[in-house]
Amino acid sequence: MKKAELPQPLRGIIPPIITPLLARDTLDKAGLAKLVEHILGGGVHGIFILGTTGELSSLSYRVRHEMVESTCEWVAGRVPVLVGITDTALPESIQLAQTAEKCGAAAVVAAAPYYFSLNQAELTSYYQHLADQLPLPLFLYNMPSHTKISLAPKSVKILAQHPHIVGIKDSSGNGVNFQLLHYQLKDEPDFSLLVGPEELTAEVVLLGAHGGINGGANLFPRLYVDLYEAAVNRDLDRLLPLHQRVLQISTHLYSVGNSQASYLQGVKCALSLMGICRNILAEPLQPFGEKEQKIIRQHLQEIQAALNTKVPV
Amino acid sequence: MKKAELPQPLRGIIPPIITPLLARDTLDKAGLAKLVEHILGGGVHGIFILGTTGELSSLSYRVRHEMVESTCEWVAGRVPVLVGITDTALPESIQLAQTAEKCGAAAVVAAAPYYFSLNQAELTSYYQHLADQLPLPLFLYNMPSHTKISLAPKSVKILAQHPHIVGIKDSSGNGVNFQLLHYQLKDEPDFSLLVGPEELTAEVVLLGAHGGINGGANLFPRLYVDLYEAAVNRDLDRLLPLHQRVLQISTHLYSVGNSQASYLQGVKCALSLMGICRNILAEPLQPFGEKEQKIIRQHLQEIQAALNTKVPV
């Protein structure tokens, strides 16, 4: 078991990887290996598994544990692995964290429990209690569109005092809250502030955030790493065209069809067209049919032309 | 293994029972036995386990399967047992349904998957696919406050054609939708239309719905059975004072404190004061502290006085 150290704070591009499947309840280990190599080849700074992009909640527990084991084994300590343990049942979160620790993951990530609605005090108390029992450092994960609650900047400030809580992935898309959170954390230089939506990575890194957990990095890892570096270096001439490519990807790959899961459908479909994994989603989500695949293929070719890359589609 | 037949349609009061716990992850089997006897003593027409009131989503899978086994064993075929299999992961729903079938449960109940947001077409397709694979009849469970989606009356009409889908529990509280649903189902006399919120049982049964899956029946099962019968018999003189008691219970036991889970906190606290189970909730929910317990105790005594019952508090 090889394990990568977790930098403090964690910086850079950490792709939230999809879970490659052979069937609804069968992990595609060869696809996973291909995906990991594709992503590491782009120079990313870590890998996040079993997030929303990883269809965490749709997988059986058997497959979730397998995904942890297989990813850690294949990554083999080359970058830190972050494991999503989001669950409505605290004992299941802890078990997954124990598997993560055993396999050499660097940290775990948890969104709010998503069945019952909690208030800020209840959510803060939940996270403190969870962190107390975890064998690995914890990243908070703010995902209100899926959990029905947004972690308030003030709650994050309180939680940042907990010795096991080391950062946050904010996927709210709420730019105001992100900046107010940044301000609340101004005296916590080791607390990692990472943004979910890739449309925001350029701007928040320019203003001092630590990086992005961006789904598009499954497809074009180098683009996101380049964008991150341009932002860190305040090189706006280099940054703006890269940012345009990210917006092109978002506009043309993530909103095909009329499902609210069009982002996930688009990413998995594009990866299948690139020969990396199959176009299979776990229920309740459905993969794109032929009509949408055709649209994705065309958009993907346009993006590749703009990026001047040569991966076959 | 004794099994009760499932009437078509299922009618009456089917309490959604709480899950008695000794600790966050330990089932209280003695408490469960006490609760079952308390409820069956009230003349109820079935028992529903692992619903929202049963804290389905907060329990580890080990405890969920134990709960199925213990309840079926103790009920021993005296009334039909309905088992909640709501889950975000379809394979876990199916496994729980298999345990339910093996233990002699009469049916299963599933709310919408609650992490990803689905549209009506996706949700309908999900339910059809789930029902295809279940070894027991399925009740739909409409719970938009927790799942972020409401089953439209038109979707229910489509699903009611599926041979394994036999009824619905509507917990939306949306009276308009309930009546429109009732109208959509006017040609499906065997499809069971049950209401979740007990504040609505009197009126919907008066107008022809089949019964209620009402949380307060954990506490005062006979009251809800009496109310159901008065409504079936259109005996409004008898019905109205019983309905007043139900509203008193809702007003005074379910809105103490400022958690959105005050209903669940209230029910479990009241049951603990009645000596039936402990005042323990699974995380992320917290039980009432002393201050709220004191309020519940006083309100419970007032309700018991109004009901002229003598269970010690």
Next chain:
Amino acid sequence: MKKAELPQPLRGIIPPIITPLLARDTLDKAGLAKLVEHILGGGVHGIFILGTTGELSSLSYRVRHEMVESTCEWVAGRVPVLVGITDTALPESIQLAQTAEKCGAAAVVAAAPYYFSLNQAELTSYYQHLADQLPLPLFLYNMPSHTKISLAPKSVKILAQHPHIVGIKDSSGNGVNFQLLHYQLKDEPDFSLLVGPEELTAEVVLLGAHGGINGGANLFPRLYVDLYEAAVNRDLDRLLPLHQRVLQISTHLYSVGNSQASYLQGVKCALSLMGICRNILAEPLQPFGEKEQKIIRQHLQEIQAALNTKVPV
């Protein structure tokens, strides 16, 4: 100026009438006269103008004041006229109430201000302040789908103490809240509890509420009056078929097309087919086009057949 007394509590069916228009900003006085006669011919217990069905917020202030004057003049004291004064600007609400008083209206009706979001304390204080300054009794109007806030039962209980606040129209469709509100008001027999959605009138009147402010009574006033009386008389054999007709109307006239205003579009289109007013909505709403008109015509004929009425369509 003839004025009808306001009964305490106000009971029965009070149609929320549409505003007949010749053009976006021109009142159709002849259409209004026809509509009033049509409705009064059905035996209704009052008329409510400038509610949501009356497109209150889309009309210029000139037209709103004209609508008050023309309606009061034509009704001429035959039934009480209730005037909607809902506005985001308190001075405009008061001016409209002054016109209403001058013209002989019996009461005014106000929903919450709908631009800024208020909390319950702010809303309660707003209503108290408004009521203090009104020359007529005030009905509260709970319309959360349009105002973004629901009047909590506890707030209504406080407001019911105000000498000028005499009732509430609850259009939330939330059956649980309606029953809890009913319970809160159990010691206020003169406070009028009226329901907006006609799908709920049967059941809430059976349980003791005072009546309905139901949009369908624009079309078939007698049906709603009959339904109200059957409910008051607890005559369920008579009530249930009438209730079925109401659900047929709601199902087939109020959900054609894909606008969220399909109810309003349907009512105005049906009234135009019945020769009572024109098929003109004030912007931002649009009237049905030919395709939808055709569907409405067919559904209307089916409903009229079921009702055995003979109004030409």
Next chain:
Amino acid sequence: MKKAELPQPLRGIIPPIITPLLARDTLDKAGLAKLVEHILGGGVHGIFILGTTGELSSLSYRVRHEMVESTCEWVAGRVPVLVGITDTALPESIQLAQTAEKCGAAAVVAAAPYYFSLNQAELTSYYQHLADQLPLPLFLYNMPSHTKISLAPKSVKILAQHPHIVGIKDSSGNGVNFQLLHYQLKDEPDFSLLVGPEELTAEVVLLGAHGGINGGANLFPRLYVDLYEAAVNRDLDRLLPLHQRVLQISTHLYSVGNSQASYLQGVKCALSLMGICRNILAEPLQPFGEKEQKIIRQHLQEIQAALNTKVPV
């Protein structure tokens, strides 16, 4: 009547000014003059009246027209004046636009009608129809928290083709939508893209947006102008400390108390402490009481110390 030309695109800081009041329904013309001088003294690029910060919806129409006249008269063509004409009634919007044109305003601004819920097609059609009838150029105003609908980037792209629609103020706070909108508008260099929340001005201007309509510029106009210029010049060393001050203002002045209108209460209270206007809000909003005023005073002093300004508090 002096009138400032409207640049294409409009760039810079355009404060959305508060409406100074002597009483609920009485404009404070002296306060308005003081405020205008205070703001113009900071070098701002325009003035926006009757926006959300201007309490548009709470003012009687008489006061709204007065506010247009008084502001235009006092500004006297020194900067372009933008007039909010947001209304649920289209005829009232047009009348206000006519007054604006007559008085020398440069443009008008309209959010979506906020009583009925519209879909994107209805909203697009509404704006086209409105723009056709306006005597001045129109800015769109995206304000979903108050209007219940967000203008989709695709709708804005369509509307940007209309010859009278010249820009948008996006107050959604949704950073992802803002970037996607920016991408949609990449071929419309004359269409002005302005951001509402001041927490986002630094980052969006860095990436190419045209400026901010920021409430805090009522208080510290120079700060926002400096921040805008630093962003335009890509001078991050200068920008970051200015951005910190903006976040300090937002954190400490806009979230005192527990009203959802705490931002507006904070701005008006701070302006009253600075001697510019009175601490009077139009109903339904309430001004801060003594307790909150004391907190605002202290925070204001800290902010002034950080800014090294000397306005008395």
